[in-house]
Amino acid sequence: MPRLRLALVQMNPVVGDIDANAEAVLAQARAAQAAGAQVVVTPEMALNGYPIEDLAYRSTFIAASRAAVQTLASRLAEEGLGDLVVIVGHLDTAKTGALANLPDRLGVPKNAPTNSASVITGGRIVARYDKHHLPNYGVFDEFRHFVPGDETQIVQVGGVDIALAICEDIWQDGPSAAANAAEAGLLVVLNGSPYEAAKDDVRLDLCARRALEGQCALAYVNMVGGQDELVFDGDTIVVGADGELIARSPQFTEDLLVVDLDLPAATAAMPEPGTRFHGLRVERTIISAEPFPEAGEPLRPLPAERWDDLGERYQALVLGLRDYVRKNGFSTVLMGLSGGIDSTLVGAIAVDALGAEKVFGVSNPSAWSTEHSVGDAAELARRTGLTLDTVPIAPIFDVYQEALHLDGLAEENLQARIRAVIWMGLSNQQGHLVLACGNKSELATGYSTIYGDAVGGYAPIKDVPKTLVWELARWRNAWAASRGETPPIPENAIGKPPSAELRPGQLDTDSLPPYEVLDAVLDAYVERDLGAAEVVAEGFDPALVERVVTLVDRAEYKRRQYPPGPKISRRNFGRDRRVPITTGWRESL
């Protein structure tokens, strides 16, 4: 069997920064060549980043992307990397003729953008595959942005036929079957597959199933990094034709996975170019028909270890924050530190993401702040090394009240908003990005003050329910302990009953059900999108379900103005769950 050495580039592109992304691909191609690889594969849209959203329509962006692929081809050859076969993901525009084949029910976007993979070798683009299946659910809007391809692409390298696919192409039935029919020995899949909890298991199962269906090995290359609400976890995977895992990259970090595969030689059964399989036109490019010379035992790096369930989510939050800060040109962050568990966890995440010297906390005690709150914030600062500043709000509160005479909820919100004005003032003066510290349970029920604790450029734990906030805090401390480090989070912040401290003796449970119950109802209503009656059928108290559902429905206006934050659940508020603000729909029981 011919042997191929693959180099799978688990890279962290920046949306829109084509030049930097192309440089990164080039650097990885150099490393791949140095490692003796023959085939280099990048993630989906590696040159453009993902998702590019409506930049897909911009004619200048498409032109720059097309030029970048050509430049990459030239530079690879100029640098002596011309023998490599580099398969790179990028934005392109539909091939002539392809538009005529589109179903008439498809509104064709301006400029007919495609989500493409070009095969580069010898200084030229020798083949191009356009993604067939355009996901348009959950966080995806690809029917909005792209037109689908209608060709299958087979490239023969070292005597092995390689079929191409892009992300959703293997989640839907189709091209993998086509690859099988085409008798390819390897299916290469370029991906921009965002993280959500436990998705790595789903991906491995999928890759194994498609390999078995296609009777061919499968190399799955995913990107890594944060992009607005999304975090890409990497998790690049290679499986054999028997569905068994061969190699796997670590999560949440860049990696160049170099692996040898012994693959079946191309056979005469390969269909002729121009014929159709499964409705797709077959295109085939022979780059090299002779097997590459082998040298000894195949290179088979051990599959990287996985994070456990909590560690994985924590690392997703860290990477999401780090990349939002870095990719938006900030270097430091600032947050209000109340001593409560939410802001304390955000402080720990920020220190892990950026280093303590880049993290600034502000304590804003009011008349109702307890001693231990102020102390817990100070203890976090002491343990982690972040900088803590204190600005009491009482004098400001008093002068507002002389003019406004607010009471009740208006008075509570006033305190939260005074704090926000202080944070934003310090941010404007000193250049920090402000972090909002609200959790998903708060965001769901509207238990926060708009323009108060809700202000910020990024919200690291907005997709973390309160019960998971506690779990992650405990996990972080245990992880520290297991490595002989100081646990960053004061135990008192984890153990004490949650309170907004906006009036004397206030507790969250005055306004909300216990978080264990609340989060279970929210999981059913928000993440699984059940109706209220269906939630009750799972055994919850009808009055409580009605109360929670009403809170969620009424808080949509607040969520629309909330900062972005990393999706880690199956259904986040934002890209995943898009509901009207104005709605008369009331779930009935």
Add this chain to the structure above:
Amino acid sequence: MPRLRLALVQMNPVVGDIDANAEAVLAQARAAQAAGAQVVVTPEMALNGYPIEDLAYRSTFIAASRAAVQTLASRLAEEGLGDLVVIVGHLDTAKTGALANLPDRLGVPKNAPTNSASVITGGRIVARYDKHHLPNYGVFDEFRHFVPGDETQIVQVGGVDIALAICEDIWQDGPSAAANAAEAGLLVVLNGSPYEAAKDDVRLDLCARRALEGQCALAYVNMVGGQDELVFDGDTIVVGADGELIARSPQFTEDLLVVDLDLPAATAAMPEPGTRFHGLRVERTIISAEPFPEAGEPLRPLPAERWDDLGERYQALVLGLRDYVRKNGFSTVLMGLSGGIDSTLVGAIAVDALGAEKVFGVSNPSAWSTEHSVGDAAELARRTGLTLDTVPIAPIFDVYQEALHLDGLAEENLQARIRAVIWMGLSNQQGHLVLACGNKSELATGYSTIYGDAVGGYAPIKDVPKTLVWELARWRNAWAASRGETPPIPENAIGKPPSAELRPGQLDTDSLPPYEVLDAVLDAYVERDLGAAEVVAEGFDPALVERVVTLVDRAEYKRRQYPPGPKISRRNFGRDRRVPITTGWRESL
């Protein structure tokens, strides 16, 4: 020729409020019967409102919608309206078998929701049409929410064959041609077509073209009202088979358009049910084959007069605001009144939408506020009758500064944020909806203070460029004068140079190009989505284009947290223009 009397229901449904919407349909059916109509047609999704967004997936919402159509059928019969043929738009779920016909590249949404029109008569649903063409561009996400239908539906009423279509079905080629092939005498189109400037001309042209192509009369029924970012303008239209306008409803108001049409009798050329035309399965239901008795001259109401270009936009803003307030359960609004033209125009719009007694303004003079600013706000109050309160910010500013010592932009923003805290406090205390008064030019360039002047639940002029703000102000005053009323907007507010008044002598032109130039560049870059080089090619100064484009790209984070407001342009910020916050793409020249 048989004569039909149609009643076209230009109604204002509330998204999600199925019961109220069904009651409204029933009330209009009563009125239609009283007017002697035989066929009643509602807009698209009349029972559910439009757009319902991810409520489309909710199994309880689908079930409620399906039940509501059945209940409507029963109640029509019980009330003696069973002889009417009522064609009503609603959410449903795909017919058994339809899913098998879907192209495999389509991700089928949970519960397979459909955008449907049911034909009700004699207490029963006798036919159901599912929308074929699902728009997924601009403000539309229908590929996300619905599965397409694959049947054409013909119903014979009074001896006339009527074909059905829903909105996008006539914007794309297809069903109208099928109706022609099917030899129908009338094409009925249910619509949820949002307003944008001058769209009424486009719609009339389209209806005329489709009528000519189909050689059949066409009745186009649109909804009216505001829904989050969208405003529906109505503009219900009837054209003859010759493409000539027969009847037209007024814009921006509910209407029951009753009109007689003399239509060709059904012919033997009608294809058999079950056969296929243009890939669609033909379904045909004969409700009544005998022509209805005629009585004299046909009822032909004069087409309603149109608003002029500026009047139309102004009315869209008024309706958008009125409905956002009403449908979200508010009754009063509050805004900061600086004396500048933006907040002054918003004040006038609010008074027109809600009445002066529901409108509360707050003047918050600072050390840098000019005499005339305070005076102009008072003059607006005097002319319109809105309530004006004054809360100076200097004492609050001073106490913040004792703690923070901010300067430069941070100091300017502090003033804007102090005002916002005051407005929100009054809103929380008194129950007003806060209006944000920023215009589209500001929103585009980020020339506003986040959590300052940007706060609010709704932003009436966020899709109005500054130059159009002045035009609309002049139009509103001229309209008042033409009716012998007091022009609401102080001339001084229109004539003076714009300033944020956050430092002494500050003018917008210190930071921005003149608005005439700025708005022209924004039209090219934002509304027409040209690249920077393409904008320069239109004759603008390259350095200026680069500056404006950079401002727009960097302000996306502010726009994401801005309140919703009515779309009136071809491309608003929000549903229409969806770009990443994090992006390294820089337009080059």
